[in-house]
Amino acid sequence: MTHTCLKMSRRKSRLNTAVMKGLYLLGLLNEDNRKRGPSSFNFGKILEKVNDLMVNEELFRSPSLTINQLARRVGTNRTYLSKCFHLHNTNYVDYINEYRLKYSKSLMEKMGGEIKSITEVSELSGFPNPRSFSCCFTKRFGKTPSQFKRELLAGSTPPRF
Secondary structure, three states: OOOOHHHHHHHHHHHHHHHHHHHHHHHOOOOOOOHHHHHHEEEEHHHHHHHHHHHHHHHOOOOOOOOHHHHHOOOOOHHHHHHHHHHOOHHHHHHHHHHHHHHHHHHHHHHHHOOHHHHHHHHHHHOOOHHHHHHHHHHHHHOOOHHHHHHHHHHOOOOOO
């Protein structure tokens, strides 16, 4: 190995050690798996941080939220965040939309007769447009947002989902 290659190899090794130590300090690596590298990430910790952001800061309400932005907020990158979602049998879009749908449903229940429009609920919930909101809502709850709204206005008790 040449002198230059050896220097680069040592530099890379020190960088990897520093990165691994940082990940350990952030709680993203387990103590017993610390030496194994990034494959031993504690994916549960990452999703726990994502859940905290969703609940406490309601990041899902931003229609422009991207997986890159969310990954930065959690302190990881989009690849590892995506792996976390896949390990829990979901993906980024479905995960965020589930929060949006729960929020929109509770918003309509709270607003009752004060609901101005489905578009307003869509915007307040973070959906980029009313059409995607309606499609997701129908797929998740088995009825359109308008049908759900009519049931609320009629005073009937909608079934719990």
